[in-house]
Amino acid sequence: MCPERDILSAYVDGEVPSPWDRAIADHVAGCESCRSVTERLEHTRRTLRADDPFDWQGARERVRLRIATRVAAPIPVFVRPTIWRRQVSIPLPVAVLAAGLVIALGITLATSLTRSNFGMVRITKAPAGTEIQIAAPISDLESLLAKMGGDSSQESVLTLPKNVRLVPVGEPRMGLEGDFSGKKP
Amino acid sequence: MIRPKAAVLPLLLALGAMQASAQDADIDPKEALRQLLSNALKVTISAEILPTTDKPVWNAESTNLTLPGRSIKVRLEGDNVRIYLICTPYVQDDGVVLLLAQGQVWLSDPPDKESKYYSTFYSIPVTFGKKVLFFPLGVSDSDTAKDNKDFFNIELQIKIEPAAQKQ
Numbered sequence: 001m002c003p004e005r006d007i008l009s010a011y012v013d014g015e016v017p018s019p020w021d022r023a024i025a026d027h028v029a030g031c032e033s034c035r036s037v038t039e040r041l042e043h044t045r046r047t048l049r050a051d052d053p054f055d056w057q058g059a060r061e062r063v064r065l066r067i068a069t070r071v072a073a074p075i076p077v078f079v080r081p082t083i084w085r086r087q088v089s090i091p092l093p094v095a096v097l098a099a100g101l102v103i104a105l106g107i108t109l110a111t112s113l114t115r116s117n118f119g120m121v122r123i124t125k126a127p128a129g130t131e132i133q134i135a136a137p138i139s140d141l142e143s144l145l146a147k148m149g150g151d152s153s154q155e156s157v158l159t160l161p162k163n164v165r166l167v168p169v170g171e172p173r174m175g176l177e178g179d180f181s182g183k184k185p
Numbered sequence: 186m187i188r189p190k191a192a193v194l195p196l197l198l199a200l201g202a203m204q205a206s207a208q209d210a211d212i213d214p215k216e217a218l219r220q221l222l223s224n225a226l227k228v229t230i231s232a233e234i235l236p237t238t239d240k241p242v243w244n245a246e247s248t249n250l251t252l253p254g255r256s257i258k259v260r261l262e263g264d265n266v267r268i269y270l271i272c273t274p275y276v277q278d279d280g281v282v283l284l285l286a287q288g289q290v291w292l293s294d295p296p297d298k299e300s301k302y303y304s305t306f307y308s309i310p311v312t313f314g315k316k317v318l319f320f321p322l323g324v325s326d327s328d329t330a331k332d333n334k335d336f337f338n339i340e341l342q343i344k345i346e347p348a349a350q351k352q
Contacts, residue, residue, distance in 0.1 A: 135217055159262050160261055165265060169325035176309065176311065
């Protein structure tokens with residue numbers, strides 16, 4: 001009975017321990033089929049060992065040459081304009097004054113921007129809309145509207161004459177003047 | 186040691202702040218009022234007791250300035266009637282005014298001491314200067330009014346015009 005191909009492969013690689021390697025050698029010597037198999041395996045093994053498909057030595061040499069080239073090249077250096085590297089001396093009181101000015105103006109700017117946002121009155125309605133921009137704080141709006149024409153939230157009261165008794169003749173009606181021509185009460 | 190750039194920065198900020206402060210100082214109440222008035226509407230509401238004969242029974246008028254979207258309120262008080270009229274004009278893109286008008290009428294009839302309440306709401310497109318009529322107590326034929334000597338009704342006229350006449 002012939003050994004399996006895996007056992008023959010292990011035998012060719014010298015991985016079968018004694019005394020089994022001896023028994024396989026005796027069998028291979030007398031078996032044409034197994035000898036053919038071991039010869040093919042041996043041929044493959046020799047071929048793999050003989051040919052090195054990658055040129056490690058050449059690749060190593062190329063990498064070393066590339067690194068050497070990079071190291072030898074000059075590194076670009078950013079040179080700042082000389083005007084910003086100049087330093088001038090300012091007396092300490094002036095520097096303190098400038099710093100205080102920066103802080104004060106920053107506060108003023110922030111305040112003015114805030115007031116500008118709230119000082120703009122924008123009224124928008126669509127489609128029958130009106131947009132009005134007024135250069136005044138919203139806190140002044142009521143007084144402005146009052147100056148414009150009184151407080152419109154208040155009712156205007158018209159007092160009807162005494163001893164005139166009004167009689168209804170139907171439900172309230174409203175329309176353009178032309179709609180009631182000839183139908184006035 | 187202070188760099189020139191750092192020294193210039195406060196000066197630029199100072200100029201900016203002075204500009205902002207100057208703008209604040211430019212706020213003029215008269216200018217703001219003029220801006221409001223340029224968009225304001227004059228709403229005139231006239232009331233008249235009918236029928237009109239040679240001598241008017243009674244009439245009155247109320248004129249208010251308002252902005253588009255702000256309502257005008259008028260109340261008429263009589264012995265047996267309370268009439269509330271709320272007018273809100275909106276100016277459309279084509280210049281036509283859309284008048285939203287709400288009316289409430291309270292009417293009492295002395296013989297039976299009961300009150301009637303009517304409410305009405307209208308949305309009427311109207312051009313500047315054209316009159317809108319409101320009859321809170323209804324409309325009847327002219328013949329009826331002539332036949333009844335004791336007949337009195339009331340008519341309200343609403344007229345909307347720009348507050349500032351365009352040059």
